[in-house]
Amino acid sequence: MTNRRQEKDKFVSASQLAQMEVCERYVYFESVYGKQYSREQRDAQDRGNHAHEVFLQEAQLVNSKLNTDEDTKRWCFIASCAFTADAPEVRTLRVFRDRFLRKSRIGRAFIINYYRYSPAVVRKMERHSIAKRLTRACLRPLVFIASLMISISG
């Protein structure tokens, strides 16, 4: 985890580089005091995020076979969002997917559709903590059944 963090810190993002043109002192203070946002900056960021979300949805309407980050994040389940990416519940569901769902035609169809529609659900969930909690509560019995099936199958 620490190595991943250190590796991430080595990278400079395109927007961080662009910030150099806006204000070099901001870059310096950000590195000294850490990332901080004023209310105006936070509002602008929220506006920008929303605009980008709409922009992506429009792009997906124009071309449904687009190459996006969502394609490379096959691990990004709704469960990953409700729990954490490496939570035991998520691991159980992954094993269940690989051991049971992948083996049947219906299961594979479910996986394909799940990957197609879950990013949109995840985006909505990320904005509402109640939705996250509700999903977690709904998933727990499913995780229990999945773990039972896994242990029975050995």
Next chain:
Amino acid sequence: MKILIAAFIVVVICRLLFRFIKRARARQAENTWLPSELRSAKLVFAERTFRTWKPFPLVARIDRGYLLNGMIVLTELKTRNIAQAYLSDIIELSAQKLAMEQETNFRISETAYVLTENPNTFRRHAHKVHLLSSASLIVMANRRQGIMNGEIEPCFAKSKGLCRHCVYHDQCKPELASNQ
């Protein structure tokens, strides 16, 4: 049973029709701001992250990439009241070009588009920009590293208006800028 099958067929047809109308509307809406050059281009990338270690560790997420005459034309969306492209946008797009070029074998166009969207009216304007060379980006990345290491004295913001809402205003003391 026959009624159920008929209802199912109607639902499927309605869904297909709805999707077709939605797509047609989206294409029509795109054409209101899409530059004429990109109207024949194919949209191939959206919200895609690229990483490279060379010439320096760089990560960039592109908003959109259009395939035109075997080259990728980058587009960056910005929400702002003034319909204008800034040098910072050009730097960001140039960094995106560098990261994408290094990670993939695509040829990236030297020109790109900054798409400004007014947050109140949602009107979009596309601005064609010429990107910077990788050598300029390397100089900039080295300077950034120097600033962060405390080896180079960072410059104040060129526009005083930016300092008004800056979160580091108290530590920075921009009023001293005029004495520099």
